[in-house]
Amino acid sequence: MSFEGNIVMNCNEAIAWGAAASHVDLVAHYPGSPVNFVxxxxxxxxxxxxxxxxxxxxxxxxxxALAAAGASYCGARSMxxxxxxxxxxxxxxxxxxxxxxxxxxxxxxxxxxPGANSSTGEEDVHWYIPQFNFPTFEPTSVQECYDQTQIAxxxxxxxxxxxxxxxxxxxxxxxxxxxxxxxNRITKKFNFVKDxxxxxxxxxxxxxxxxxxxxxxxxxxxxxxxxSLYFNEKAPIGLIxxxxxxxxxxxxxxxxxxxxxxxxxxxxxxxxxxxxxxxDFIANKDEIxxxxxxxxxxxxxxxxxxxxxxxxxxxxxxxxxxxxxxxxDQIMEFFVEYFNxxxxxxxxxQIEAVPERLGTFCEGCPHTGSFYALDAVLKxxxxxxxxxxxxxxxAPFRADWLLCMNAGxxxxxxxxxxxxxxxIISTGGxxxxxxxxxxxxxxxxxxxxxxxxxxxxxxxxxxxxxxPSPSTSTLDFRAYLESMGVDKVIEVSPYxxxxxxxxxxxxLNGKGVRVFWVRGECVxxxxxxxxxxxxxxYPEIDASKCADCSLCYKELACPAIINLKQExxxxxxxxxxxxxxxxxxxxxxxxxxxxxHPMS
Amino acid sequence: MKAKIFNIxxxxxxxxxxxxxxxxxxxxxxxxxxxCQGSTYKGGxxxxxxxxxxxxxxxxxxxxxxxxxxxxxxxxxxLIGLEPxxxxxxxxxxxxxxxxxxxxxxxxxxxxxMNGKLMQNxxxxxxxxxxxxxxEDFSTSLDEKLNICVLxxxxxxxxxxxxxxxxxxxxxxx
Numbered sequence: 035m036s037f038e039g040n041i042v043m044n045c046n047e048a049i050a051w052g053a054a055a056s057h058v059d060l061v062a063h064y065p066g067s068p069v070n071f072v073x074x075x076x077x078x079x080x081x082x083x084x085x086x087x088x089x090x091x092x093x094x095x096x097x098x099a100l101a102a103a104g105a106s107y108c109g110a111r112s113m114x115x116x117x118x119x120x121x122x123x124x125x126x127x128x129x130x131x132x133x134x135x136x137x138x139x140x141x142x143x144x145x146x147x148p149g150a151n152s153s154t155g156e157e158d159v160h161w162y163i164p165q166f167n168f169p170t171f172e173p174t175s176v177q178e179c180y181d182q183t184q185i186a187x188x189x190x191x192x193x194x195x196x197x198x199x200x201x202x203x204x205x206x207x208x209x210x211x212x213x214x215x216x217x218n219r220i221t222k223k224f225n226f227v228k229d230x231x232x233x234x235x236x237x238x239x240x241x242x243x244x245x246x247x248x249x250x251x252x253x254x255x256x257x258x259x260x261x262s263l264y265f266n267e268k269a270p271i272g273l274i275x276x277x278x279x280x281x282x283x284x285x286x287x288x289x290x291x292x293x294x295x296x297x298x299x300x301x302x303x304x305x306x307x308x309x310x311x312x313x314d315f316i317a318n319k320d321e322i323x324x325x326x327x328x329x330x331x332x333x334x335x336x337x338x339x340x341x342x343x344x345x346x347x348x349x350x351x352x353x354x355x356x357x358x359x360x361x362x363d364q365i366m367e368f369f370v371e372y373f374n375x376x377x378x379x380x381x382x383x384q385i386e387a388v389p390e391r392l393g394t395f396c397e398g399c400p401h402t403g404s405f406y407a408l409d410a411v412l413k414x415x416x417x418x419x420x421x422x423x424x425x426x427x428x429a430p431f432r433a434d435w436l437l438c439m440n441a442g443x444x445x446x447x448x449x450x451x452x453x454x455x456x457x458i459i460s461t462g463g464x465x466x467x468x469x470x471x472x473x474x475x476x477x478x479x480x481x482x483x484x485x486x487x488x489x490x491x492x493x494x495x496x497x498x499x500x501x502p503s504p505s506t507s508t509l510d511f512r513a514y515l516e517s518m519g520v521d522k523v524i525e526v527s528p529y530x531x532x533x534x535x536x537x538x539x540x541x542l543n544g545k546g547v548r549v550f551w552v553r554g555e556c557v558x559x560x561x562x563x564x565x566x567x568x569x570x571x572y573p574e575i576d577a578s579k580c581a582d583c584s585l586c587y588k589e590l591a592c593p594a595i596i597n598l599k600q601e602x603x604x605x606x607x608x609x610x611x612x613x614x615x616x617x618x619x620x621x622x623x624x625x626x627x628x629x630x631h632p633m634s
Numbered sequence: 635m636k637a638k639i640f641n642i643x644x645x646x647x648x649x650x651x652x653x654x655x656x657x658x659x660x661x662x663x664x665x666x667x668x669x670c671q672g673s674t675y676k677g678g679x680x681x682x683x684x685x686x687x688x689x690x691x692x693x694x695x696x697x698x699x700x701x702x703x704x705x706x707x708x709x710x711x712x713l714i715g716l717e718p719x720x721x722x723x724x725x726x727x728x729x730x731x732x733x734x735x736x737x738x739x740x741x742x743x744x745x746x747x748m749n750g751k752l753m754q755n756x757x758x759x760x761x762x763x764x765x766x767x768x769x770e771d772f773s774t775s776l777d778e779k780l781n782i783c784v785l786x787x788x789x790x791x792x793x794x795x796x797x798x799x800x801x802x803x804x805x806x807x808x
Contacts, residue, residue, distance in 0.1 A: 042657075042660050042661070042664055042670075151675060152676075174700065175700060203673075204673050204703060204704070205673075205703075207673045207674045207675070207676075208671065208672065208673045208703045209656075209657075209660055209670070209671075209672065209673075209674075210669075210670065210671060211664065211670075278702070278703075280700070281671075281700045281701060281702040281703070282702040282704060284699060284700050284701070284702075285639075285699075285700070285701040285702045288699060361704060362702055362704040362705070362706045363706055363707050366706055379706070379708055379709070380708045380709070380729035380730070380731065381708055381729060381730075382707040382708030382726055382727065382728065382729060383708075383725045383726060383728050383729060383730065383732075383763055383764075384726070385722060385725040385726060385759070385763055386759075388719050388720075388722055388723040390684075391647065391682060391683050391684045392683075393681075393683060394681050394682050394683075395681070396681045397681070593681055593682055596742055597742070600754065
């Protein structure tokens with residue numbers, strides 16, 4: 035499988051190449067943007083070079099973390115991939131895998147999201163690092179994503195400890211040329227060596243292993259550096275960066291010709307901080323300034339670990355905000371003010387803000403019909419629609435909240451126990467259901483809560499690239515639900531809104547745990563039947579019959595139905611390039627104005 | 635003193651080919667010995683959402699230094715739009731000398747049907763905002779996709795530091 039080349043790629047791909055170059059043995063993951071394509075690229079490389087990497091498309095991050103730890107315990111190299119909020123789910127095992135240590139290298143890839151471009155929040159997961167006590171790298175470029183993945187395996191095996199790599203969204207989708215090199219894999223056999231002192235953590239044994247972990251971190255801090263110094267070592271002003279702020283500072287220092295005025299220290303290994311270099315750096319500075327995103331992890335670590343030695347002034351989060359993505363404009367503004375620079379940047383144009391394009395369901399998406407049916411019944415009662423995470427949360431204002439995985443049935447069952455008259459129906463996709471929702475449903479059964487829950491089964495984890503869910507396989511979903519003790523399983527089609535609405539009405543005042551199994555596969559998953567339908571059927575709106583009721587346009591809100599006139603005027607038409615001929619608009623039209631004919 | 639960084643924003647909506655167009659520019663940059671940085675943003679929307687990418691090009695030199703993938707406000711040299719309202723959205727990153735080329739046919743805002751907000755007179759706003767503007771319906775070409783057509787026109791109008799003949803070469807290589 036040997037290969038050498040220079041390829042333009044993004045960081046998802048660079049990490050994948052880094053994993054392949056490290057001869058990773060097992061990849062476990064739960065997909066999440068911005069690192070949802072790492073595992074897919076490893077699979078492609080594995081196929082291309084006929085490699086022997088094993089994969090675990092885990093049902094949640096907790097399982098993925100434990101599976102990767104298991105492989106590493108046996109001496110295999112493992113990788114586990116998740117987004118920042120996934121780290122919350124995996125945090126239970128990660129709190130203790132440091133106690134056991136690992137044998138084969140274990141590398142944890144975490145996609146972070148300052149600016150919340152692809153998440154429900156911009157949680158700063160740096161605060162987990164000192165809790166897990168895992169060495170953590172933050173690459174500054176695409177090439178470093180490739181390089182540091184390999185270095186992470188070396189450190190992991192040298193110190194028998196999992197190593198994390200944090201990759202923010204801006205870097206994850208950044209492209210650059212990367213020099214890659216794969217060598218031939220040497221086939222190894224793995225075995226688990228029993229060591230109960232190490233693997234059974236309880237009581238004093240846990241305390242002993244905790245102490246050993248902390249000593250290991252001290253050793254790494256003493257022995258390893260993984261940081262770089264730039265510009266004038268005698269300068270009284272020191273800038274400290276990590277991740278993406280390094281490239282911004284580097285560019286601006288050159289642009290403003292500040293090379294003589296500052297020294298810059300960029301930390302690749304952000305935990306533990308290489309103490310010797312940091313000690314030397316802070317010793318000869320009048321002032322140090324931390325330029326980093328989110329809550330100011332480095333600033334906090336340095337203040338905490340070097341408080342006796344910090345004789346200089348310290349700035350950081352008193353200048354830069356803790357929220358949003360740290361921008362080149364913010365850092366430029368700081369440089370201009372701090373160094374009293376005169377710059378003649380061209381003036382940016384001023385315009386009135388263009389309205390944000392919020393998410394939609396795709397044309398023909400099964401969720402469109404489902405939420406139409408829910409609204410149609412619940413609206414008149416001010417009924418509550420419990421929202422989850424995933425494609426079903428894409429269209430705004432359909433569900434009543436968007437919080438986290440499993441928040442649909444999770445929050446709803448608490449509400450169902452206390453609400454007086456307001457009806458409530460919880461929702462969630464099959465991905466979310468198998469991630470953690472199934473346990474919440476079981477909990478509702480055990481607690482005998484009167485509840486309606488809808489599982490939107492589109493046969494895949496559609497949001498992040500159609501990774502398989504158990505409903506894609508041969509799982510007998512009805513039997514599975516019934517075996518959990520669900521009182522009633524009601525199978526419905528999202529493409530038959532009249533039947534769907536009737537069935538909701540029938541259950542609204544019922545008792546027990548009732549599950550609507552809403553079956554409709556994702557329309558963009560590549561099923562050839564959808565393309566056949568598109569070329570064989572022709573839908574149209576008969577303007578003479580249309581009474582401008584807006585049911586299809588505003589209530590169903592299918593993106594393929596468009597208004598040819600400017601609001602508030604209305605002349606509706608079906609955009610044939612978008613329409614997938616699902617027929618729901620035809621089903622709901624009260625005036626029989628929408629027809630679907632065979633293509634002549 | 636390093637060479638000036640050439641800054642490009644490519645803007646459009648989901649499915650219009652912003653990513654493909656950006657990757658073609660990256661390939662031309664590599665062929666022409668430019669360093670290239672820049673990210674693509676897709677947001678949370680699967681359909682009809684804003685998609686844009688930032689591309690920053692700098693001639694390769696022997697001693698390469700790192701530069702950011704972020705374009706400072708007011709420093710966009712070329713703005714390539716596949717949708718007029720999306721082109722307008724990035725005006726705040728441009729300056730009066732920014733060269734702008736954009737497809738003129740709007741993709742309706744999905745949100746408009748929910749709350750009545752609507753972008754009106756986008757053409758007019760584009761014309762009053764940008765001094766160097768090519769605003770055309772590029773979808774009339776039967777031979778090539780919208781994104782390729784807009785890129786070809788940008789090259790033919792010397793908006794990018796590449797020869798327009800290189801596009802065919804790269805498309806054939808693909």
